[in-house]
Amino acid sequence: MDDVGLTVAVYADLRYPVLVSGGRQGLDDGGRALEDDLKLSWCVQAAQFHRLEETSMKYAETVLPEFDAEMALTRKVLERVPEDKFDWRAHPKSNTVGWNANHLAEIPGWVEAMLTLPSLDFAPPGGEPYRSPQLATCQEILDLFDRNVAAARKAIAAATDQDVAEQWSCLYAGELLFTMPRAAVLRSFLLNHTIHHRAILCVYLRLNDIPVPGLYEPVGR
């Protein structure tokens, strides 16, 4: 087996889908040309999809361990949000602590629509615009987050490979914001989006001298 083949075998044994593109993640610096890395990227992706077929594991199932881990980490941060700092913001143009906490609680609430509807318009023409929650207590926010996470998990577990391969659109007042395959929507609009606002909240906690929980590593490093 050549080293590209060997690396593919190693990556294909990982639990989660890995996208290797352009860079040299996990590879020695043996002077491999960029086109080899791109070839490797395609090999890895093909191996993973092939592996999914072999194990009859659905794509959505491969996302659930990451979903569970990220939602648990997000809850750890939400548990620290101080009610007396809900109106605090780092900059006049920034959103407040309370806004970010409410936003983190509402994001998983969109997953069912992401996976069961062709699109979601946050201000449908002729209809009532979506309204973000404006909860003022930590417990209410945690309760909403828990309900939304449970519903999201159920929707992800029920999604077929065909469901997640289909395009999904996000609109506002009839105007298209983006269209992506649902698998990419789960990745960006659910997971990356949550991690983004969670990181903002962590900085806000630190700036207010509130202990920040360890997430991917112990705090303070």
Ligand code: NI
């Ligand atoms: Ni946002």
